[in-house]
Amino acid sequence: MTLRQFAFRNVIRNRRVYAAFFMASVSSVMVFFIYSMLMFHPRVENEFVTEIAFRGMLIAEVILVLFMLFFLFYSMRAFLEARSKEFGILIQLGMEKKQLNKLVLFEILIIGLTSIILGILFGFVFSKFFFMIVREILEITSLSLYFSWKPFALTIGTFTTLFIVISYVSIFTIKDDNIIKLIKGYQKSQQDVKFSWFRAIFGIVLLLIAYFASANATKTNLITLVGVLPPIVTLGTYLFFTDSVQIFLKLIKRNKNIYWHKYRLLSVSEISSMLKSNARMFFISSMVSVLAFMAIGTLSSLSTFSHKYHQLNPLSLVYTSSSQNPYERQHITQLQEELQDAGLSYRLDRIVVKRQTSTNTEATVRIISERDLNNLAMSLGYPLISLKRGEAMFLAYSEESLRKLSKEKVDTVLKESNVKLSIDRTYPKIVFAADKLGTNQIIVDDDDFTHIYAPMQGMAGAASSSHLYIFNVPKWQETKYIGHNLDAIMNAAYATDNERSLPFYFENTGLDYSFIRSTFALLLFIGLLAAAVFFLAAGSFIYFKLYTNLDEEKKQYSTLHRMGVTKKELRKLVNRQLIPQFFLPWGIAMLNSTFAFLSLQVFWRGIADLSIMREIIFVMIALTVAQLLYFYLIRWRYLAHLKI
């Protein structure tokens, strides 16, 4: 038997132990490969999926690799520790450290290469399916399966490096200088768990401060909180797992009326030693869960944003033209023809916008006339208005400004044209978002409007007024192919930094919407895949830990069984042993993310006035259900192994 055969047999015969992290490796290779397939897709590269989604994927890949690096290292080390007796015997029989290293190296490489091959294979098989999902998300006609060496090279290269690094690092954790210690095993010394009151209380205080701050987040302190809170929460969570939990258990232990009661004696002491030896793992798995929750929650709140998009941007196609635009007629005719060809009905309104300076605030004001607004309101089905001379109305650009403006009353004079205005009402709907007409929009009486003729200070006469051609298309989501050449001209201008010299500006809400929606949906999809891998890895680590302690546990349960504990009670004990392992990190993750979402909510209130509550609750429920399923799956396997 050569060393290689020996290594191979070790892997085959230890397959049950290796199974969990083999599964995690395969799935992470698979997800990585699918990301790469998408990244290198020839159609994706030159289509709409632009920078954001692409970068999202790249970031997801980097996080995935970093996470796998950590996960593999941690589980490898735990696994080698569990096998220390075997290594001790090998060294006692005269194996050199060099040979032992080689053996471990072979074993890890066998697993690594197999999981790379299998992962790529599964990835390739499933990529058509994932392409279909992405195609649906992006609403493109086809996203065909392709074959290129790039994704293969990237995946194989990355993961081979990863596994080689891991195997070299984990070799160093085997210490061959003390064979007795190896043979006796790294018996976790079952001494009273040590902890410090100071660190325990400090941890809780940190968490409470963080929770309090994020629950009371306001728009003004949000930026500071975003910078300060994550490190505080991280440290707090760490101390919570290493010390605070132990304090709770200590308090329970002190009170014998609580502690010496039925199985509590067993479960409490079991939990306390299990928590101590796995505190770091729990800390990491709960932080990773927070990351996953946050990623999914944020992304799904972005989708909420996109749903609200239309409410905020009710105009379907907007062609803004400066008054010296030679193409104006040509472009408008073209757009009309395109809409007709596409079979989309529309209403076209032309609006004149004038710019003036308000003496009251010295800010630029954009002014439209009562008649233009009423025409537009007719098309949109919004309420009509009537104004007298000297009267004006605010036009809000967002829901928050709508609320604010409705309380305001302003008397002002338009500086250049010397028109007196008293603004005491607000139009009840949002018509123009801030990017179209800025943040100071007012409506004036038609007569007043004609009196506004003087150009803005420092501007040529023509530049201070512009025309807006607004196409209202009831089927606004289908307009994304309209005006493609205008987009192309604008993109070219942006690319060469010439956008200011363009005499027109064209906005297509349908296109923007589909762009935003698909970008966010794609990011969500990417985030979900990565979260699934984290989730699987965290679970498989718990399984793996359970499996390595299986013999000891078996012995313990058989002693208890002999002492007269019924099988039903043994199952209860197993539950109490497993539940904290699954649900304590989960609970802390939930708590942390709930408060994080509270801050996020403040953020969304600020920019778009939307509530992300529903999405967050949905995400949390989904993850909880998944966690429960996972718990039952592992409990089932564990009970099968324990034979109770």
Added chain:
Amino acid sequence: MTLLKIEDLTKVYEGKVTHRALNQFSLEVEKGEFVAIMGPSGSGKTTLLNVISTIDRPTSGSIELDGVNPHELDKTKLAYFRRKELGFIFQDFNLLQMLNVEENMVLPLTLADVKVSEMQKRVNYIAKELGITGILEKRPNEISGGQAQKTAIGRALIHQPSLILADEPTGNLDSKSTKDVLELLGRINKRENTTIVMVTHDPIAASFCDRVLFIKDGEYFNEIYRDDQRQTFFQGILNVLSLLGGNVGDFTSVRLP
């Protein structure tokens, strides 16, 4: 009064090779008796103990403990029976590593949901009796083998079972601890009138008992009673053992299962 009554107990292990571990074995143990069961490796001692402790079922024959045949009970009741009526002492102590000495001892009482004050009273009493009051807060891996076995004895005694079953209790102990533990068992047996059935290889251990029963190949072989002199009793045990014809190697303190 007869506490334990075994009649025609037969245990056959089915498998690739059918093995008859016990063959029509009968035994009666009086209340308050301290009985040792001896025999060479593979003679069926451990099988007998397992069947008495109800974790193994006999193929035929009957067992009665205090008038109850435990093998007629359903699983749950059987577990309650073990919890209430039996106490166990093992060769490798089988203390729970994450509990300290005191907690290990009260474990059977917590399972039975006894009042805390009562538990505390009994632990203190038994710890004093066993001479382990000073190590109550220690973990099993911080104490010596003798102390660990004393803890295990405490655990077996604390719920005042009607029968204590000991499987090679001195198998892992040095001679000083062996003597300590056995004298302790003997004293408890006398003072508390506790019935003890002990399986052992060690003639010295057996010489502390009231009666030694020998089995060979699953059948009753012989038994001798103790007289006033432990020395002569010990001699008698050695004589029977040589008659049994086991090899000397069987009588080392290391026993294979």
